[in-house]
Amino acid sequence: MRRGTKEYTAWSVGMLAVLVFSLLPVVWIISLSLKTPKTVGDGRFLPAGGEWTLKNYKVLFEGGFDNSPFIHPLINSIAIGLIATAIAIVLAAFAAYAIARLNFPGKSIILGGALAIAMFPAISTIGPLFDMWRSIGLYDTYLGLIIPYLTFSLPLAIYTLVAFYREIPWDLEQAAQVDGATPFQAFRRVILPLAAPGTFTAAILVFIFCWNDFLFAITLTSSNNARTVPAALAFFTGESQFTQPTGNIAAAAVIVTIPIIIFVLFFQRRIVAGLTAGAVKG
Amino acid sequence: MSEIVLDKVTKRYPDGFEAVRNMDLDIQDGEFMILVGPSGSGKSTALRMIAGLEDISDGEVRIGETVVNQLAPKDRDIAMVFQNYALYPHMSVRENMAFPLKLAGAPKEEIDEKVQEAARILDLTEHLDRKPANLSGGQRQRVAMGRAIVRNPKAFLMDEPLSNLDAKLRVQMRTEVSRIQSRLGTTTVYVTHDQTEAMTLGDRVAVLRGGVLQQVGAPSELYDHPVNLFVAGFIGSPSMNFLPATLEGDTVKLPMGEGRLADEARERAAGSQPGQSVVAGIRPEQFEDASLVSGEVRDVGMTFKTHIDLVESLGAEKYAYFRVEESQVESEELRELAEDTGSAELGATEGQVVARLEAASEIKRGDEAELWLDSRKIHFFDLESGRTLASSDGGAQ
Numbered sequence: 001m002r003r004g005t006k007e008y009t010a011w012s013v014g015m016l017a018v019l020v021f022s023l024l025p026v027v028w029i030i031s032l033s034l035k036t037p038k039t040v041g042d043g044r045f046l047p048a049g050g051e052w053t054l055k056n057y058k059v060l061f062e063g064g065f066d067n068s069p070f071i072h073p074l075i076n077s078i079a080i081g082l083i084a085t086a087i088a089i090v091l092a093a094f095a096a097y098a099i100a101r102l103n104f105p106g107k108s109i110i111l112g113g114a115l116a117i118a119m120f121p122a123i124s125t126i127g128p129l130f131d132m133w134r135s136i137g138l139y140d141t142y143l144g145l146i147i148p149y150l151t152f153s154l155p156l157a158i159y160t161l162v163a164f165y166r167e168i169p170w171d172l173e174q175a176a177q178v179d180g181a182t183p184f185q186a187f188r189r190v191i192l193p194l195a196a197p198g199t200f201t202a203a204i205l206v207f208i209f210c211w212n213d214f215l216f217a218i219t220l221t222s223s224n225n226a227r228t229v230p231a232a233l234a235f236f237t238g239e240s241q242f243t244q245p246t247g248n249i250a251a252a253a254v255i256v257t258i259p260i261i262i263f264v265l266f267f268q269r270r271i272v273a274g275l276t277a278g279a280v281k282g
Numbered sequence: 283m284s285e286i287v288l289d290k291v292t293k294r295y296p297d298g299f300e301a302v303r304n305m306d307l308d309i310q311d312g313e314f315m316i317l318v319g320p321s322g323s324g325k326s327t328a329l330r331m332i333a334g335l336e337d338i339s340d341g342e343v344r345i346g347e348t349v350v351n352q353l354a355p356k357d358r359d360i361a362m363v364f365q366n367y368a369l370y371p372h373m374s375v376r377e378n379m380a381f382p383l384k385l386a387g388a389p390k391e392e393i394d395e396k397v398q399e400a401a402r403i404l405d406l407t408e409h410l411d412r413k414p415a416n417l418s419g420g421q422r423q424r425v426a427m428g429r430a431i432v433r434n435p436k437a438f439l440m441d442e443p444l445s446n447l448d449a450k451l452r453v454q455m456r457t458e459v460s461r462i463q464s465r466l467g468t469t470t471v472y473v474t475h476d477q478t479e480a481m482t483l484g485d486r487v488a489v490l491r492g493g494v495l496q497q498v499g500a501p502s503e504l505y506d507h508p509v510n511l512f513v514a515g516f517i518g519s520p521s522m523n524f525l526p527a528t529l530e531g532d533t534v535k536l537p538m539g540e541g542r543l544a545d546e547a548r549e550r551a552a553g554s555q556p557g558q559s560v561v562a563g564i565r566p567e568q569f570e571d572a573s574l575v576s577g578e579v580r581d582v583g584m585t586f587k588t589h590i591d592l593v594e595s596l597g598a599e600k601y602a603y604f605r606v607e608e609s610q611v612e613s614e615e616l617r618e619l620a621e622d623t624g625s626a627e628l629g630a631t632e633g634q635v636v637a638r639l640e641a642a643s644e645i646k647r648g649d650e651a652e653l654w655l656d657s658r659k660i661h662f663f664d665l666e667s668g669r670t671l672a673s674s675d676g677g678a679q
Contacts, residue, residue: 174335175368177355178439179382179429189381193372 026257033057033250040246056251070252072224073232078259080142080228081210084149088157088206089199091150096161097187101170111162114155122152126219133220140222148220149210156209157202164198165191200267208260229256284346284436285311286332286469291341293327293493301327303493304341312467314460316484318474318516320618324493325473326441332471333362333439345436356385361430365442367422369414369429375401376410379428386433400428403462420451427462437469444479456482477517481505489513491618511668512615514563514661520601521619523635524611527562527662529554534657536562537606541584544658551662553671560671561611563661566601569637571645572652583656590649591634600639602651607633615668 031045033056039047060070099107129148130139138144168191176186192199217231224232233252236245286309293302302324309315317325330336332343334355343350350358361382369378376397383393401407404424414422423443430438443459444452460483463470474480480487481501489496489504489512497509501517508514514522528535529551532543543551554560572585592603637653645651662671 169366169368171364171366171368172370174333174355175362175364175429176370176381177335178333178360178362180356180385180433182354182356185385190370194370 029250029253033247033254035247037243037247056247057255059248060252060255069232069236070229070255073227073229074256076142076224076226077211077228077230077256080145080149080226081207083142084146084153084210085203085207087146088150088153089203092154092157092161092202093192093195093199095154096158096165097191099158100162100165101173111158114158117151118155118159120152122148122215125151126215129216130219139220140225140227142226144220145213145216145226145228148216149206149213153206153209157206160202160205161195161198164195164201168194204264204267207263211256211260284469285309285313286437286471287342287344288328288332289342289344291328291331291343292339293324293331293336294339301493302331302490305490305493305495307488307495307498309469309471312469314463314470314472314483314485316472316474316480316487317490318477318480318487319490320475320516320621322492323490325475325490327493328490329439329441329471329473332437333360334358359436360439361433361435361437362439363426363430363441363443365445367414367426367443367446369422369425371414374411374413375406375417375425375428378414378425379432382429382433396432397428400432403431403465404428419447420455423447423455424458427459431462431466431468435468437471438463440470440472442474443472445474445476459483478519481517487517489516491615507670507672508563508661509670510615511561511563511613511663512619514663514670515616515619518565520566520636520638522563522565522661524613524616524663525562525564525606525635526611526665527560529558529560529662530556534562534660536584536655538586538588538655539584541655541657543660544582546658547660550660550670550672553664554662559665561613561663561665561668563663564635564655565659566636566638568656568659569602569635569639570654570656571639571643572654574640574643575654580654582658583654585652585654587650587652590645590647590651593645593647595641597641599641600643600645602637602639602643602645602653604635604637604653605633606635611665613665613668 028045032040034052034054035047036051036053036055039049039051042048061068063069065071095110098104099111125148133139133144138147172190172194173186176190177183181189211228212230213228214230217228218234221227221231227235229252233249236248236252238245238248286307288305288307288309291302291305292300294300305324305328307315307328317328319325327336331338332345334350334353338351345358345360370381373381379397379400380393383396388396397410398407401410404427406421406424406428409417409421409425414425417425423446426443430440440459444455447455456479459472472479472483484501486498487501487504488498491512497504497513499507504513504517508517511524515524525537529543532548533540534543534547534551551560572580575583588604588606590602590604594601594603639645663669664671
């Protein structure tokens with residue numbers, strides 16, 4: 001019992017340390033986003049004189065859809081993220097199913113190739129992509145970003161899903177076939193629902209990858225047509241030539257964090273629920 | 283409801299291994315056919331070929347009048363119960379049972395009605411809205427049965443459906459399965475490695491060994507007229523005792539003594555040469571405590587004295603174990619049987635003979651007891667081939 005208490009304390013302290021370590025920057029950036037230009041550089045967590053302001057946030061949305069420096073990129077980010085995630089998950093679901101269930105020539109090459117692509121340094125593709133996109137007209141378009149995002153997130157999604165599909169007993173699928181299902185029906189009505197937790201996990205990973213990307217976004221876009229938030233932040237300007245837009249950037253950073261938190265919280269319950277349901281025998 | 287015919291069916295894997303070899307089997311309409319054999323005998327493979335879950339390398343499978351070799355499982359109109367039940371964990375009991383009907387596009391009212399009906403038969407009505415995860419093993423087994431019967435298929439295929447249940451439940455479900463099958467009258471193919479299930483459930487039993495069909499027949503036929511050592515050793519519990527013997531005219535020389543053969547027994551040895559060494563197969567119940575056997579009957583058999591190693595009393599009967607000299611019968615088939623039951627590692631079978639005695643017997647462990655052997659029912663097998671020496675054998679197909 002004593003040992004249990006000790007262990008519990010040790011774990012709690014450890015977890016607290018991790019929490020503080022990872023949440024401190026978040027709290028700090030929230031603090032920055034609420035400071036006035038005068039106090040933003042004072043290095044204190046609470047501004048001197050208790051001067052808080054929401055102006056940094058207001059500025060982001062000023063000027064409405066056309067003139068705000070933030071609204072358009074935010075919409076771009078959400079749209080590109082969702083489209084890329086949807087395409088990646090659909091393609092990965094089929095690919096992973098084939099890899100987990102079928103024996104076909106070149107299976108290991110596909111898996112190995114996927115892994116190699118995932119590890120490929122993205123920066124080395126930037127130059128050629130920039131040239132190619134400009135000549136074929138994909139530069140500064142949604143598709144121009146979605147394609148490279150798919151390249152790097154598909155392997156990730158395939159690997160995650162293969163692991164989940166392998167966990168599903170093959171008997172279930174055969175039972176479905178004997179019950180009168182076509183292979184596609186067996187996949188859609190039995191395998192897919194059972195792999196839902198895996199699908200959501202993969203979806204979150206892909207979405208976060210797209211949402212966070214800066215490299216492709218900054219090089220392959222030139223305007224609000226397709227520029228996403230991480231790239232747009234770099235183009236923020238201060239009130240005058242001599243002020244840094246620190247407060248605005250902090251405010252924008254806080255806002256873009258919120259969808260990710262909602263996304264994870266929303267699907268986390270499904271992931272946990274799904275993992276326990278998988279424990280059913282057969 | 284239809285008959286199922288396997289016509290010279292072979293399953294060959296890419297590496298050349300033949301899991302099922304040239305199997306011929308006629309399963310009548312409405313018949314309860316059991317495929318039994320040790321693990322690796324190809325019984326499950328045969329079943330899965332009927333279901334369409336395995337390709338057929340050679341030969342033909344017909345369900346009804348249709349050749350189904352090239353048909354997908356869904357087009358064969360069969361229902362299967364899997365060993366691990368294979369219930370869909372994300373669906374409730376009701377949805378599990380409704381699934382085949384839903385796929386077939388049945389109207390909602392009909393689905394409801396049939397699911398209710400099946401649930402009533404299987405005593406699942408109050409569990410319809412629960413998920414498989416919340417059911418006991420026996421209930422899950424019944425749901426798997428339910429999913430098979432709702433659709434009224436041409437045949438039920440069952441792959442060791444009771445082997446995941448504990449012993450008591452298994453006996454209970456065994457009667458249940460038998461009751462449901464006779465009530466529905468649907469052709470059923472049932473795979474098991476348990477000879478008790480095979481004997482109690484089936485109209486007919488097919489014994490397989492190493493992918494080859496050994497014998498097909500009614501349980502009593504297999505028990506009374508096994509065609510070879512393998513079938514003889516596999517069917518019956520405790521299993522048949524095998525002893526080396528020599529046949530000389532109408533006397534038989536066994537390790538425990540000589541005896542005169544009755545006419546019935548001579549018929550069973552019709553295929554033998556004079557003086558030939560054979561294998562004698564003696565079922566435990568052919569022995570009896572000599573003191574309990576009355577004069578006339580006593581004369582048709584032989585009596586002998588032996589040292590009793592162990593007596594197990596089961597209440598209604600007793601099993602007495604004793605050893606005989608030079609009794610090792612060398613045979614590939616028997617070795618395989620011993621491996622399957624695990625007794626090979628124990629070394630328990632060497633020269634050991636089991637006798638089933640009446641409960642009234644007073645023989646105790648350590649006694650020098652006099653036993654009687656009913657020599658009318660001894661089976662004789664060729665030492666080389668393992669085949670029975672009986673001339674007119676009804677067991678062969």
